[in-house]
Amino acid sequence: xxxxxxxxxxxxxxxxxxxxxxxxxxxxxxxxxxxxxxxxxxxxxxxxxxxxxxxxxxxxxxxxxxxxxxxxxxxxxxxxxxxxxxxxxxxxxxxxxxxxxxxxxxxxxxxxxxxxxxxxxxxxxxxxxxxxxxxxxxxxxxxxxxxxxxxxxxxxxxxxxxxxxxxxxxxxxxxxxxxxxxxxxxxxxxxxxxxxxxxxxxxxxxxxxxxxxxxxxxxxxxxxxxxxxxxxxxxxxxxxxxxxxxxxxxxxxxxxxxxxxxxxxxxxxxxxxxxxxxxxxxxxxxxxxxxxxxxxxxxxxxxxxxxxxxxxxxxxxxxxxxxxxxxxxxxxxxxxxxxxxxxxxxxxxxxxxxxxxxxxxxxxxxxxxxxxxxxxxxxxxxxxxxxxxxxxxxxxxxxxxxxxxxxxxxxxxxxxxxxxxxxxxxxxxxxxxxxxxxxxxxxxxxxxxxxxxxxxxxxxxxxxxxxxxxxxxxxxxxxxxxxxxxxxxxxxxxxxxxxxxxxxxxxxxxxxxxxxxxxxxxxxxxxxx
Numbered sequence: 001x002x003x004x005x006x007x008x009x010x011x012x013x014x015x016x017x018x019x020x021x022x023x024x025x026x027x028x029x030x031x032x033x034x035x036x037x038x039x040x041x042x043x044x045x046x047x048x049x050x051x052x053x054x055x056x057x058x059x060x061x062x063x064x065x066x067x068x069x070x071x072x073x074x075x076x077x078x079x080x081x082x083x084x085x086x087x088x089x090x091x092x093x094x095x096x097x098x099x100x101x102x103x104x105x106x107x108x109x110x111x112x113x114x115x116x117x118x119x120x121x122x123x124x125x126x127x128x129x130x131x132x133x134x135x136x137x138x139x140x141x142x143x144x145x146x147x148x149x150x151x152x153x154x155x156x157x158x159x160x161x162x163x164x165x166x167x168x169x170x171x172x173x174x175x176x177x178x179x180x181x182x183x184x185x186x187x188x189x190x191x192x193x194x195x196x197x198x199x200x201x202x203x204x205x206x207x208x209x210x211x212x213x214x215x216x217x218x219x220x221x222x223x224x225x226x227x228x229x230x231x232x233x234x235x236x237x238x239x240x241x242x243x244x245x246x247x248x249x250x251x252x253x254x255x256x257x258x259x260x261x262x263x264x265x266x267x268x269x270x271x272x273x274x275x276x277x278x279x280x281x282x283x284x285x286x287x288x289x290x291x292x293x294x295x296x297x298x299x300x301x302x303x304x305x306x307x308x309x310x311x312x313x314x315x316x317x318x319x320x321x322x323x324x325x326x327x328x329x330x331x332x333x334x335x336x337x338x339x340x341x342x343x344x345x346x347x348x349x350x351x352x353x354x355x356x357x358x359x360x361x362x363x364x365x366x367x368x369x370x371x372x373x374x375x376x377x378x379x380x381x382x383x384x385x386x387x388x389x390x391x392x393x394x395x396x397x398x399x400x401x402x403x404x405x406x407x408x409x410x411x412x413x414x415x416x417x418x419x420x421x422x423x424x425x426x427x428x429x430x431x432x433x434x435x436x437x438x439x440x441x442x443x444x445x446x447x448x449x450x451x452x453x454x455x456x457x458x459x460x461x462x463x464x465x466x467x468x469x470x471x472x473x474x475x476x477x478x479x480x481x482x483x484x485x486x487x488x489x490x491x492x493x494x495x496x497x498x499x500x501x502x503x504x505x506x507x508x509x510x511x512x513x514x515x516x517x518x519x520x521x522x523x524x525x526x527x528x529x
Contacts (some may be wrong), residue, residue: 004167008190009197009228010046010079013039014160020234028068028241029253035234040158041072046080048156052131052147054107056081056163059173061100061127062219063087063118064111064135065243069149070218071227073109074171078190081165085173085185086219088509089114089243095183097121099175103185103382107131113243115143167191173382174221174322185382186221186322193224195375196325199348200229203329204290204316206261210235211287213253213262215245217509221322222294226263247271251283263292263318265511266302270445273305274467286312294318299438300339307335317342319413321399323391325376327352328411340435341410342403349374353396354405362404367414367429370403371396402429419515421450423458428492430515436487437462437494440480442471447505447513448494462497463518465505472499 016025017039025035033041054060060082062073077084085103087096096118100108108127110118112135122132122145134146142148167190175183200206212230216222218239227237238257242249245268253259272280291306291313298317307315314332319342321327330343345352350373354362362368373395380388391398402414414429421428430448437446445465450458464480466472477497484493506517 002164002166002168004189004191006167006191006194008078008165008167008171008194009231010042010075010165012228012232013042013075014079016231016234023234024236025231026068026071026237026239027257028066028239030241031068033068033071038072038075041153042076042079043158043160044153044156045072045076046082046161047159048152049077049080049082049107050161051156052107052133053128054082054131056165057083057169058106059083059085059103060107060109060131061085061087061096061103061105062109063089063096063114064109064219065089065113065241066214066218066239067111067135067241068239069135070223070239071237074224074228078165078171079163080161081163081169083170083173085175088175088217088219090509093117093121097124098182099185100125100127102182103173103175107133109133109135109149110146112136112140115146119145165190167194170379172221172224176322184384184387187379187382188221188322189379192325192376192378193228195348196225197229197232199326199346199376200226201232202348203326203346206230206233206235208234210260210289211238211258212236213238213240213257213259215240215250215262215264215268220510222263222510225320225326226261226292230261245271247275248279248283251275251280251285254285254288255283258287260287260289261292262288263294266293266298267445267507267511269293269298269302269306273302273309274444280309285310288313290314290316292316292318294320299435301439303335303339319343319401319411323378323399324372324397325374327370327372327374330410334410338408338410340412341406342413344409344411345372350396352405352411353393354403354411355393355398359393364405364407367402367404369398370401370411370413371398373397419449421448421458421460423450423453423456423460423491428460432488433460433462433484433492433494436484436492437464437480439487440483442466442468442476443480445502445505447515447518449515449518451496451519453495459495460492462494463500463505464497465502466499469499469501 017035021036022034025038132146134142135149138150170187171190172188173185214223288310315335317330319328328343329346353371354368356362356368403411433448434446444467447463451461453459506514
């Protein structure tokens with residue numbers, strides 16, 4: 001008997017294939033699959049993995065840019081009970097080697113652009129010979145040592161696997177980017193994802209007529225969170241198969257595929273809004289019904305501009321984590337009324353606790369660490385029981401984010417605990433300074449860190465991307481400082497700043513700025529400016 005009675009997504013897909021066999025299930029810009037076709041390919045994937053020795057409970061790695069096959073990889077592994085280990089495609093060889101070994105993967109799906117890198121570490125991986133699958137163009141010959149993906153699917157059974165997969169079983173190991181040390185494998189079960197999907201449907205009102213566009217990397221939890229809820233209600237999922245974000249191409253894709261929903265980070269929205277008006281006016285984005293801002297806090301100016309451009313769309317802002325799932329939503333009706341907040345708890349989770357260093361709840365208005373209890377909480381960090389214990393207070397989990405609750409019960413995300421700057425004995429949260437700097441009309445994006453200072457302990461330093469790089473000057477730096485003093489306390493104004501190019505700003509695969517990397521590289525940048 002199963003422990004969990006929830007029906008996992010492999011079964012959900014088979015039911016949609018039975019009820020809506022000819023309806024579009026998933027697609028990218030090159031290929032479309034009906035629910036029936038998607039279901040059969042997913043069965044072949046599950047059975048194919050089993051044939052090469054990766055069976056129920058075994059792990060397999062995947063490295064690929066966005067493409068529609070990700071949908072059958074996830075659905076197929078749900079059917080067969082295998083555990084997906086998605087690899088962020090921006091990682092280097094040694095990082096990939098660590099993850100694949102840590103997870104103990106028995107198979108590896110490798111897309112064409114990554115074969116050379118994987119070949120360089122192949123002999124140090126636990127994947128046996130015959131366990132490497134080459135994901136290229138359909139019909140393309142596989143390199144030596146690899147099985148060609150489409151031929152492999154064709155030779156595998158298209159019947160439903162005869163396995164009862166418990167929703168209590170793990171579905172994915174999601175390796176965090178890690179602010180310090182080695183990445184941790186976040187073990188997420190089928191049940192934890194299903195909790196996310198049902199609450200997403202309930203909170204946002206998904207429809208069978210919706211078309212969701214997956215822009216975020218398919219190896220990231222955001223895309224697993226926001227793709228399959230649409231499958232749950234028989235909506236379509238379109239995978240945006242571009243290796244990097246092109247804002248004009250995004251608008252063209254929205255128009256062509258009549259997209260109704262997408263989840264983007266603030267950086268994506270800034271890129272779209274920065275396009276010339278002549279470009280933006282070329283495309284009809286009237287199909288867009290719901291927009292989500294996620295993975296990083298959005299500034300007030302960005303939200304206002306989004307609402308002005310996507311005139312038919314509701315704007316939602318999500319706060320959550322790989323471990324906890326979706327925690328808060330700032331709903332459309334609150335976007336202008338409660339600008340600067342991350343909203344309130346979503347329907348279906350417990351009340352957030354804001355705790356001090358001793359684990360006591362702080363009064364409303366005071367900053368503390370955000371702890372959440374949700375039905376989509378992760379199971380554990382793989383092989384790290386002590387690390388797992390560290391992030392829990394009873395049943396409540398923290399991702400290390402600092403916040404306060406306002407008098408209306410809305411939460412204001414202040415910063416990550418690890419990024420807090422202590423200057424002259426005062427705590428300064430980078431996001432507050434960043435918001436002030438970003439409101440300057442010539443600033444496109446900004447990141448703030450603390451750097452060692454003999455007198456103050458830490459001094460505040462800003463890295464600024466200008467809308468027009470030709471505006472760079474020392475006079476502009478002083479002007480920005482004067483401007484910022486009108487927004488925040490003088491001790492929070494950066495003592496120094498660097499103008500940098502877009503590609504110099506270090507980010508995770510999902511667009512979050514890596515403050516840790518900025519701290520490591522500060523000396524190099526300051527030496528050159």
